[in-house]
Amino acid sequence: MKAYLLNETGGVENLRLSTIAKPEIAADEVLVEVKAISINPVDAKVRAAGELLAMIVGTEDLPVILGWDIAGVVAAVGGQVTGMDVGDRVFGMIRFPGEGKAYAEYVASPASHLARMPETLTFEDAAATTLAALTALQALRPRVKRGDRVLVHAGSGGVGHFAIQIAKTLGAYVISTSSAANRDFLLSLGTDEHIDYRAQKFEEMLSDVDLVLDSMGGDVLVKSLRVVRDGGKVVSLPTNEFTEAVQAEVSRREIELDFILVESNGADLSTLSNLLENGELNAHVSKVFSFDDMADAHRHIESGRTVGKIVVAL
Numbered sequence: 001m002k003a004y005l006l007n008e009t010g011g012v013e014n015l016r017l018s019t020i021a022k023p024e025i026a027a028d029e030v031l032v033e034v035k036a037i038s039i040n041p042v043d044a045k046v047r048a049a050g051e052l053l054a055m056i057v058g059t060e061d062l063p064v065i066l067g068w069d070i071a072g073v074v075a076a077v078g079g080q081v082t083g084m085d086v087g088d089r090v091f092g093m094i095r096f097p098g099e100g101k102a103y104a105e106y107v108a109s110p111a112s113h114l115a116r117m118p119e120t121l122t123f124e125d126a127a128a129t130t131l132a133a134l135t136a137l138q139a140l141r142p143r144v145k146r147g148d149r150v151l152v153h154a155g156s157g158g159v160g161h162f163a164i165q166i167a168k169t170l171g172a173y174v175i176s177t178s179s180a181a182n183r184d185f186l187l188s189l190g191t192d193e194h195i196d197y198r199a200q201k202f203e204e205m206l207s208d209v210d211l212v213l214d215s216m217g218g219d220v221l222v223k224s225l226r227v228v229r230d231g232g233k234v235v236s237l238p239t240n241e242f243t244e245a246v247q248a249e250v251s252r253r254e255i256e257l258d259f260i261l262v263e264s265n266g267a268d269l270s271t272l273s274n275l276l277e278n279g280e281l282n283a284h285v286s287k288v289f290s291f292d293d294m295a296d297a298h299r300h301i302e303s304g305r306t307v308g309k310i311v312v313a314l
């Protein structure tokens with residue numbers, strides 16, 4: 001089968017399309033013939049930096065096969081797997097954190113990291129509704145209650161566009177930031193208030209926010225603390241390293257500041273599958289790349305301007 005091997009961390013040219021053996025499956029695994037792969041900022045960050053390889057993939061031994069988000073068709077089922085058959089259409093985020101090995105024509109996945117795709121969903125939309133959507137779900141569901149004021153930074157990005165929709169299903173009032181070009185997109189997702197971060201200062205416009213979902217870090221995190229109410233919550237996605245000033249502010253005002261790292265979870269995926277099926281959640285796939293154009297997909301995600309999700313189709 002064809003797969004992208006990363007022999008050395010660095011630029012996109014280090015993603016090498018190679019021919020390797022199809023993976024074997026263990027008794028609790030499923031072999032998936034991959035139809036679509038979604039690309040995340042973490043794919044490019046791990047490709048570029050050795051220290052992230054150890055942190056996210058859990059090894060410094062190369063080569064590795066990057067990628068975690070897939071949708072495809074079950075090609076074989078391990079002896080202990082129940083409830084999944086050859087020919088089923090499935091999707092999932094495989095072994096995150098760990099080595100997902102998703103940039104390949106076939107992927108061996110723990111059955112517990114997959115869910116059945118809703119009947120009418122395309123492989124592209126299913127592949128898109130994985131790492132970014134699980135992040136939004138795992139960040140918001142335990143922390144948001146009906147009527148909360150929730151600020152979603154970068155609402156037009158992969159995580160943000162799912163977070164707006166999930167926060168709405170939880171009954172929140174949602175405020176979200178993006179550039180002016182993506183305003184209508186955010187409003188179409190259900191955002192109650194849009195802030196153009198280039199022309200407006202959210203830190204001067206907002207107060208009494210119950211929860212901030214921060215996918216930017218740095219200055220955006222510092223300013224976010226100004227708008228969150230005492231005793232409110234901030235979820236940080238880019239980093240778990242906070243300055244002493246941030247830590248002091250958080251402790252003085254009893255703000256709950258958590259870094260979360262998304263984790264593979266079949267039950268959460270089934271929740272997403274149900275939301276997709278009943279139309280409460282929609283993936284927005286803004287660009288589809290061919291498998292041969294993986295380097296272009298990485299360049300695109302590294303631009304920081306992705307709207308919704310980008311997907312590689314096989």
Ligand SMILES: NC(=O)c1ccc[n+]([C@@H]2O[C@H](COP(=O)([O-])OP(=O)(O)OC[C@H]3O[C@@H](n4cnc5c(N)ncnc54)[C@H](OP(=O)(O)O)[C@@H]3O)[C@@H](O)[C@H]2O)c1
Nearest residue numbers: 041135154156157158159178179215237260261262305306
């Ligand atoms: N900890 C975890 O488990 C976890 C999980 C997923 C993601 N993450 C991290 O979270 C971050 C976001 O991920 P993602 O997949 O959503 O990224 P993404 O899809 O690449 O986000 C791109 C979007 O960010 C918007 N944006 C850029 N700068 C902005 C700013 N200053 N204010 C508001 N919006 C801005 C852009 O909108 P405009 O073009 O309109 O500016 C663009 O639509 C990444 O750092 C990623 O690594 C962490």
